[in-house]
Amino acid sequence: MATLPKLKLLFLEEDKKITGEGFKHFLQHPKLEHLGLDKTNVNDETLKIIVQIPKLKTISLKGTKVTFEGLMAVASSRKIVFYLEGSFSEEQIKTFEQAQRNAGKKKPAVNQEDFEHNKQLLLNFFDEMTKWEAFAGNRDALEDAYDGYDSQNRELQSRCREIFKKYCTDKKRSGYRPEGISYSLMKGGTYGRHKIIDSEQITKNKMYIYTQDESNLQHRFLFIRKEDQWLIDDAQCNFGGRWDKCGL
Known part of the structure; x- marks a missing residue:
């Protein structure tokens, strides 16, 4: 699939064979924007590979092996919207989204x-x-x-x-x-x-x-x-x- 140049959406949900390793072949993909990986075996380490896909805009990670620590490790990927409901608490999601926003801030402290x-x-x-x-x-x-x-x-x-x-x-x-x-x-x-x-x-x-x-x-x-x-x-x-x- 990494050889399909016009591929923008990819949903590989409910497939435990998917670990995320294969996304190393997508690191030069010119179009892929949306990924659905719910109920797969994507984990903290492979998530670090996935967020490097250059055009990626959204990713759904419900029911994967990604931990909160692994999620926070990619908070610098502030241009990607993560769909996480059900896998993380509301407080964890808010903390992660705040970390994403903070990653983009290069300005003075708020008055x-x-x-x-x-x-x-x-x-x-x-x-x-x-x-x-x-x-x-x-x-x-x-x-x-x-x-x-x-x-x-x-x-x-x-x-x-x-x-x-x-x-x-x-x-x-x-x-x-x-x-x-x-x-x-x-x-x-x-x-x-x-x-x-x-x-x-x-x-x-x-x-x-x-x-x-x-x-x-x-x-x-x-x-x-x-x-x-x-x-x-x-x-x-x-x-x-x-x-x-x-x-x-």
């Missing part, structure tokens, strides 16, 4: 006073956006209050802009709120189930706050201090070990 301020700022933004989405999702109330579709959308956008004006940097956000109107109909909206999990000081005037949503997808919010005022600038999501813009 705790700034972090606490920005944490509350983010939570307040989440709260107001959740209320806005609940309002947006109540189409019957909107129809009663505002005559016509265009009038409804103008009111929604106006309310959204006010929230962004209060919490966010002033810049054009083409394709994202508040320039474009989008909202979640799920309970809690976009941000209602986000949990703050980490922070990172970029410079004296820039900081990331990391969250995790109900699907375990990680997000990070960039804060910028301008004229002694911290504001939310943008958001990214971690897709397959890579941070991509996802907007606010």
Whole structure:
């Protein structure tokens, strides 16, 4: 299989003959991104081989022989998303994910006073956006209050802009709120189930706050201090070990 140049996904689950040794033949593979190795005999030593596959983005290791110590030994592989549920405790998984994030940090220690301020700022933004989405999702109330579709959308956008004006940097956000109107109909909206999990000081005037949503997808919010005022600038999501813009 290592000779298949277009191979991107490989699932070898529930095969005890798989130890991981064979992945030494994939160390120059140009495409392989996703590996499923649940219930195989992959172990701590062979995991060290596997994480060297150059394009690898995700790996599932449920029910293998990999120990927590072996997992922590590859925490420097911060661009790979590991699926570990069932094999490790929730606390162990959090510890490992924290170690992955720490491996990518080359910045100064977080200013705790700034972090606490920005944490509350983010939570307040989440709260107001959740209320806005609940309002947006109540189409019957909107129809009663505002005559016509265009009038409804103008009111929604106006309310959204006010929230962004209060919490966010002033810049054009083409394709994202508040320039474009989008909202979640799920309970809690976009941000209602986000949990703050980490922070990172970029410079004296820039900081990331990391969250995790109900699907375990990680997000990070960039804060910028301008004229002694911290504001939310943008958001990214971690897709397959890579941070991509996802907007606010």
